Amino acid sequence: xxxxxxxxxxxxxxxxxxxxxxxxxxxxxxxxxxxxxxxxxxxxxxxxxxxxxxxxxxxxxxxxxxxxxxxxxxxxxxxxxxxxxxxxxxxxxxxxxxxxxxxxxxxxxxxxxxxxxxxxxxxxxxxxxxxxxxxxxxxxxxxxxxxxxxxxxxxxxxxxxxxxxxxxxxxxxxxxxxxxxxxxxxxxxxxxxxxxxxxxxxxxxxxxxxxxxxxxxxxxxxxxxxxxxxxxxxxxxxxxxxxxxxxxxxxxxxxxxxxxxxxxxxxxxxxxxxxxxxxxxxxxxxxxxxxxxxxxxxxxxxxxxxxxxxxxxxxxxxxxxxxxxxxxxxxxxxxxxxxxxxxxxxxxxxxxxxxxxxxxxxxxxxxxxxxxxxxxxxxxxxxxxxxxxxxxxxxxxxxxxxxxxxxxxxxxxxxxxxxxxxxxxxxxxxxxxxxxxxxxxxxxxxxxxxxxxxxxxxxxxxxxxxxxxxxxxxxxxxxxxxxxxxxxxxxxxxxxxxxxxxxxxxxxxxxxxxxxxxxxxxxxxxxxxxxxxxxxxxxxxxxxxxxxxxxxxxxxxxxxxxxxxxxxxxxxxxxxxxxxxxxxxxxxxxxxxxxxxxxxxxxxxxxxxxx
Amino acid sequence: xxxxxxxxxxxxxxxxxxxxxxxxxxxxxxxxxxxxxxxxxxxxxxxxxxxxxxxxxxxxxxxxxxxxxxxxxxxxxxxxxxxxxxxxxxxxxxxxxxxxxxxxxxxxxxxxxxxxxxxxxxxxxxxxxxxxxxxxxxxxxxxxxxxxxxxxxxxxxxxxxxxxxxxxxxxxxxxxxxxxxxxxxxxxxxxxxxxxxxxxxxxxxxxxxxxxxxxxxxxxxxxxxxxxxxxxxxxxxxxxxxxxxxxxxxxxxxxxxxxxxxxxxxxxxxxxxxxxxxxxxxxxxxxxxxxxxxxxxxxxxxxxxxxxxxxxxxxxxxxxxxxxxxxxxxxxxxxxxxxxxxxxxxxxxxxxxxxxxxxxxxxxxxxxxxxxxxxxxxxx
Numbered sequence: 001x002x003x004x005x006x007x008x009x010x011x012x013x014x015x016x017x018x019x020x021x022x023x024x025x026x027x028x029x030x031x032x033x034x035x036x037x038x039x040x041x042x043x044x045x046x047x048x049x050x051x052x053x054x055x056x057x058x059x060x061x062x063x064x065x066x067x068x069x070x071x072x073x074x075x076x077x078x079x080x081x082x083x084x085x086x087x088x089x090x091x092x093x094x095x096x097x098x099x100x101x102x103x104x105x106x107x108x109x110x111x112x113x114x115x116x117x118x119x120x121x122x123x124x125x126x127x128x129x130x131x132x133x134x135x136x137x138x139x140x141x142x143x144x145x146x147x148x149x150x151x152x153x154x155x156x157x158x159x160x161x162x163x164x165x166x167x168x169x170x171x172x173x174x175x176x177x178x179x180x181x182x183x184x185x186x187x188x189x190x191x192x193x194x195x196x197x198x199x200x201x202x203x204x205x206x207x208x209x210x211x212x213x214x215x216x217x218x219x220x221x222x223x224x225x226x227x228x229x230x231x232x233x234x235x236x237x238x239x240x241x242x243x244x245x246x247x248x249x250x251x252x253x254x255x256x257x258x259x260x261x262x263x264x265x266x267x268x269x270x271x272x273x274x275x276x277x278x279x280x281x282x283x284x285x286x287x288x289x290x291x292x293x294x295x296x297x298x299x300x301x302x303x304x305x306x307x308x309x310x311x312x313x314x315x316x317x318x319x320x321x322x323x324x325x326x327x328x329x330x331x332x333x334x335x336x337x338x339x340x341x342x343x344x345x346x347x348x349x350x351x352x353x354x355x356x357x358x359x360x361x362x363x364x365x366x367x368x369x370x371x372x373x374x375x376x377x378x379x380x381x382x383x384x385x386x387x388x389x390x391x392x393x394x395x396x397x398x399x400x401x402x403x404x405x406x407x408x409x410x411x412x413x414x415x416x417x418x419x420x421x422x423x424x425x426x427x428x429x430x431x432x433x434x435x436x437x438x439x440x441x442x443x444x445x446x447x448x449x450x451x452x453x454x455x456x457x458x459x460x461x462x463x464x465x466x467x468x469x470x471x472x473x474x475x476x477x478x479x480x481x482x483x484x485x486x487x488x489x490x491x492x493x494x495x496x497x498x499x500x501x502x503x504x505x506x507x508x509x510x511x512x513x514x515x516x517x518x519x520x521x522x523x524x525x526x527x528x529x530x531x532x533x534x535x536x537x538x539x540x541x542x543x544x545x546x547x548x549x550x551x552x553x554x555x556x557x558x559x560x561x562x563x564x565x566x567x568x569x570x571x572x573x574x575x576x577x578x579x580x581x582x583x584x585x586x587x588x589x590x591x592x593x594x595x596x597x598x599x600x601x602x603x604x605x606x607x608x609x610x611x
Numbered sequence: 612x613x614x615x616x617x618x619x620x621x622x623x624x625x626x627x628x629x630x631x632x633x634x635x636x637x638x639x640x641x642x643x644x645x646x647x648x649x650x651x652x653x654x655x656x657x658x659x660x661x662x663x664x665x666x667x668x669x670x671x672x673x674x675x676x677x678x679x680x681x682x683x684x685x686x687x688x689x690x691x692x693x694x695x696x697x698x699x700x701x702x703x704x705x706x707x708x709x710x711x712x713x714x715x716x717x718x719x720x721x722x723x724x725x726x727x728x729x730x731x732x733x734x735x736x737x738x739x740x741x742x743x744x745x746x747x748x749x750x751x752x753x754x755x756x757x758x759x760x761x762x763x764x765x766x767x768x769x770x771x772x773x774x775x776x777x778x779x780x781x782x783x784x785x786x787x788x789x790x791x792x793x794x795x796x797x798x799x800x801x802x803x804x805x806x807x808x809x810x811x812x813x814x815x816x817x818x819x820x821x822x823x824x825x826x827x828x829x830x831x832x833x834x835x836x837x838x839x840x841x842x843x844x845x846x847x848x849x850x851x852x853x854x855x856x857x858x859x860x861x862x863x864x865x866x867x868x869x870x871x872x873x874x875x876x877x878x879x880x881x882x883x884x885x886x887x888x889x890x891x892x893x894x895x896x897x898x899x900x901x902x903x904x905x906x907x908x909x910x911x912x913x914x915x916x917x918x919x920x921x922x923x924x925x926x927x928x929x930x931x932x933x934x935x936x937x938x939x940x941x942x943x944x945x946x947x948x949x950x951x952x953x954x955x956x957x958x959x960x961x962x963x964x965x966x967x968x969x970x971x972x973x974x975x976x977x978x979x980x981x982x983x984x985x986x987x988x989x990x991x
Contacts, residue, residue: 070619073981077959370623370649373962373979401687401704401744402760402785402802404649406849407963407979410873410893435732435741437762439783443802443830473783475821476803481828 015051031367032057058367065135067119069371071112075331076374078104083381086338095154098339102150105331106143113139141300142328144173145319148307149332152276154339159275160206163267170264210273217243244270246289259290260304276310283308312341316353330361330378355382359389366393376411387415395420399428402440409447422448429453433460439476442483442490451487458489462496462528471497492523499535512539512546519558529562530583533590540593549601556594563587615958615986616675622647622654624977626691629970630657633696639987640970642679644699645977646688648965653688655701655711655720656681660973660985676985682711682720690748694769698723700755706730706742708757710769726767726774730759747788749797756797758786764799766811778816782807788834792858793841800846804828808858822862824854833877838885843941847875851892853900855941865942868951871896873963881969884990888941889974891964897976899989901952902941957984 013034016023022039025032035054082101117136123129151157151165224239240248249256249265256262263286267274274282283305287297297305299322306314319329336342337354358378365375372393379390394412399405405428412420425448432441438457445453464472471477477497484494495518502511518524519532536555539546547555625648629640641661647653657679686705694700699711699720712723730743743761750756754775755767762782765774784802792798795811796819804827807818824831830849837843844856846864851871854864871892881887886903957964962979972989 066621069621069981073619077961077980081959369651373623401689403687403689403744403746406874407893414873435743435761437732437760437783437785439762439801439803440760440785443784443828446828475805475807475818476783479803479805479821479823479828481804481823482826483828 011057013055013057015053016055017051021051067112067116068135070115071108072327072365072371072374074108074111075105075327076377078108079331079334079381080377082335082338095156098335099150099155102146102154102335105335106146106150109139109143109146113143138323140173142323144169145300145303145307145315146328146332147172148304149315149336152279152307152310153312153336153341157276158206159273160209162276162279163264163272163274166264167268170261206273213272241265242269244268250289253290256290259287259301262286262290280305280309312336313353316357320357326357326361326364330357333357352384355384355386358382359385362389363393366397369398372397373407373411380415387417390415391417391420395423399424402428422450424448425450426453429457433457438473442476446483446486449486454487455489458487458493459525461493462489462525466531471500488523489525492518492525492528495523508539508542508544508546512536512551515539516547516551516554520554526562529558530586533559533562534586537590537593540597545597545600545604547597547601549598549605552594552598552601556598559587559590559594614988615956615984617982617984618676619980619982620645620678621981623649623979623981624965624983625688626966627968627975627977627983628691628693628699628966629968629973629975631693631696632970640973643676643968643975643985644691644693645983646684646691646701648687648689648704653684653686654681655684655688655691655699657713657720658983660987676983680713680718680720682722684709687744689744689746692748692750694750694755695752698769700748700750702745702748702757702759704744706745706759706761708745708748708755708765708767710755724769726765729757729765729767729774730761730763732761746786747799749789749791751791751794756789756791758789758799760785762786762801764789764797764809776811778809781809781816781818784830787830787832790834790836790844792836792844798834798836798844798858800831800834802830804831804848806831806834806844806846806856806858820858820862822856822858822864824848825863832874835878835880837880837941838882840885845878845880845888845941847878847890847892849874851875851894853878853888853890857942870898876963876965877967879967879969883971886941887969889967889969891967891976893963895957895961895963895978897956897964897967899954899956901954956986 012018016034016036020040021036023034024037025034033054034057036051078101085097113136116132116139120129120132120136123132147169151162151169155165157165220239220243224236224243228239237248237251241252244266246266249262249269253262256265260283263283266286267282271278271282287301287305291297299318303315303318303322306318316329316333319332320326323329333342333354334357342353359382362375362378365371365378375393376390379386379393382389394408394417397404397408399408405424409421409424412418412424425444429441429444429448429450432438432444433456438460441457442454445451445457461471461473461477474497477493478501480490480494484491495514499511499514499518502508502514515532515536519529524532533555536547624645626644626646628644630642630644632638632640642657642659644655644657646655658676659679660676684701684703685707686703688701689704690702692700694710697713697715699713701709701711703709706727706729708726708729709722710724711720713720728742730745732741732743743759743763745757745759747758748755753769755769757765757767758781762780762784764778764781764786766776768775782799782801782805786799786801789797789799792808797809797811799807799809801807804824806822808820808822810819813819829852831846831854832849833847835845837845842857842859844858846854846856847870848854851869851873853868853870853875855866855868856864870890871894873893875890875892877889877891879889881889884903886901888900888902889897890900891897956974957976961982964976964978967974967976969989973985973987974989975983975985977983
């Protein structure tokens with residue numbers, strides 16, 4: 001078991017008496033349930049009043065922020081777009097595209113930050129205003145880190161342009177100080193300064209740049225030693241600053257808000273052609289000099305330092321610890337993975353770092369009542385464990401309306417998750433049956449191609465018919481269409497209804513043969529045969545002969561099948577006797593009718609005229 | 612189709628509707644209403660796209676839509692319709708139908724009337740009372756017709772506390788949408804692929820006509836009637852298929868057009884240019900179907916202020932038969948002659964587009980990616 005990187009935080013749950021009582025808990029998809037048990041701690045037998053509530057504990061409150069939701073939605077679009085263009089990218093354009101994606105992410109963070117800033121300003125004195133302010137600073141830190149990662153890992157700026165990028169980076173984040181420092185630091189030798197930097201990186205080679213800078217630097221030094229600025233101490237210290245003198249720079253500490261500003265200023269004046277590999281040396285010394293032993297580095301400082309040391313894994317690890325939400329590390333890691341910067345760093349759980357972080361983020365989304373749709377796409381792009389994770393999450397989404405259920409089903413069907421489709425359709429069909437919405441139940445079973453459930457629904461219809469003597473929901477049964485083939489029982493239902501229709505239209509011969517075929521083809525359930533035979537009675541009693549002799553023999557055989565299979569009860573009670581009575585009367589009537597019909601049909605078929 | 616503005620609004624949008632313009636007005640659409648779903652707190656909101664003349668506080672551009680006011684709504688907003696200029700009817704997943712009133716002066720919305728148990732599986736009388744979501748609502752002032760998952764049709768009148776007429780168990784499956792045909796007649800679509808026409812003048816609880824799809828009984832999710840020809844109806848199904856029906860003739864659709872890859876959530880004929888049809892779907896796309904004729908007549912048509920284009924049917928150029936000129940271009944069944952131009956309006960694939968509405972040159976739609984898209988140049 002790995003050791004902890006930090007102390008686990010303790011959260012007190014109001015209302016629970018953890019001193020006296022033992023607690024129990026259970027994990028859910030994104031939440032935890034905690035409650036008091038009736039067991040006392042330390043075996044004391046005193047009865048203490050317990051807390052009657054079950055507490056639901058959620059870890060990720062950021063997910064519920066209204067403004068952060070925009071961040072989640074917009075970055076989801078960028079994420080999906082990145083996965084889609086990934087296959088097409090090669091060579092030079094690839095790097096440019098990846099930088100563009102990185103800038104998109106950053107602009108989304110900035111937009112979110114600005115909106116939150118306005119809420120913070122509008123609400124300055126309240127608790128929520130303070131919360132907004134702290135969120136703004138967290139977002140600002142995230143953008144700072146991301147920007148640095150973009151420069152070092154994605155843009156992979158070489159020596160020369162590297163400093164320009166770092167200058168922009170610092171300027172972007174320390175803008176209010178920049179105006180002051182520009183005045184103080186940039187006033188002397190402006191022309192040489194500007195013309196020096198007014199060149200794009202590729203018109204001059206690095207050595208040319210170094211030579212020119214060296215030349216300028218020597219000129220500055222000469223001025224200092226000649227005492228050109230001796231008259232004005234401010235100008236003299238300015239000259240020292242331009243020479244990159246650490247002490248002089250540190251004197252302006254208040255203008256340099258933090259150590260990385262100090263670092264970039266140092267590099268600007270002493271090492272403008274610094275190589276990326278050497279950055280960490282200057283970074284470490286800048287940090288030490290700036291803090292001066294008075295304070296210790298904060299988490300943000302450690303993260304930036306890890307970035308300067310090109311230790312990507314350390315950056316991600318520190319960010320995971322420092323930030324309360326997986327959003328940042330998940331998206332950054334995914335982008336860096338596309339830059340092919342992460343070796344398959346295998347964790348002892350999960351598969352690889354990118355997938356682990358993406359799935360953690362997705363789990364947070366699934367725990368949200370609304371953002372689960374975003375989580376689906378993240379799972380899709382995790383080749384090893386994404387599908388399994390999705391299968392587990394998707395079944396636990398609460399389905400309050402049919403429309404939401406349809407969306408969930410569509411997600412499952414698009415990914416061929418047939419098990420989940422069946423189980424969701426079964427739940428919905430059961431609910432429909434309970435609410436007496438048999439048409440809906442049938443439509444769900446058709447969607448899931450669930451023959452067993454279709455049989456259940458048909459049985460329900462048939463039972464209703466037997467109880468009431470007529471069909472409910474004729475609009476459904478009359479219009480089953482090809483769905484009728486889904487289950488035998490359903491086919492029977494449709495055909496039986498057709499029989500009734502034929503009878504109503506007085507097409508007796510067709511009705512009769514249909515009725516017979518229903519019994520002989522074994523589609524009709526055994527329990528229904530009696531009803532069918534009883535339905536045959538009016539046909540047998542008609543003036544004209546409807547059933548042929550052959551058909552009458554068939555009917556007789558069915559009747560014999562039915563009556564012979566009847567078990568004898570040991571001790572029939574009054575109710576049973578009465579039922580048996582009715583049964584026997586029916587059977588007798590049938591036998592009589594069949595016999596009479598047989599006679600008539602034999603005569604009719606035997607006589608010369610035929611008809 | 613030039614510019615389409617997108618804005619992320621931190622709630623999944625289930626319905627968007629333009630506020631109707633006063634009759635005879637020359638303005639373009641300015642205000643639209645949205646309903647959200649799947650939130651712990653859902654909202655019915657009003658937005659404005661009026662020109663502000665300068666950048667607003669958000670730094671948004673002119674034409675970017677701004678929130679005017681909103682009100683909490685209990686349950687998902689399943690359907691939304693403007694009853695008149697100031698009132699909006701919302702159908703809820705709790706089975707409740709609410710009329711919201713907009714006060715333009717103090718810019719608020721308030722509840723004007725509510726029918727709380729419009730749709731239910733078992734009634735308030737029984738011990739296991741359970742509500743059913745109300746899935747569709749349509750207004751024709753002063754009447755409101757609602758349908759729900761309980762297969763029930765209600766006819767309400769504003770300011771009447773109880774329903775004027777209720778048809779219980781009108782359907783054994785879920786009714787997904789409803790529209791008016793001629794005024795006393797409505798048409799509903801259900802989840803077993805049937806269209807049913809109901810006449811409120813008749814006393815019974817049976818539909819006057821049932822039409823259904825051939826083949827598989829795919830559930831139908833949306834329906835819209837041609838603005839001028841009241842017998843032409845378009846429906847969208849769960850398989851993304853667009854069907855055009857002529858309710859006077861036969862019981863099967865006139866044409867079936869393979870459209871989207873997933874459920875079609877809404878279909879709309881353009882109210883003033885009915886040769887244009889719009890559909891949106893779960894697959895994240897919004898399509899513009901243009902069945903108007905190609906050639907010089909088309910541009911002439913729009914210069915004339917969008918006059919009804921049903922007279923310019925394809926057949927008229929070939930046949931002198933006057934009768935033919937009244938056939939809507941949607942009902943022509945000759946695929947060789949009639950080409951329908953289909954354009955996808957959204958720039959990127961997104962999550963499901965749940966709803967759209969068109970009025971004049973303006974279109975608004977809402978998605979599950981919590982974004983609202985607006986364009987004011989539909990026909991450029």
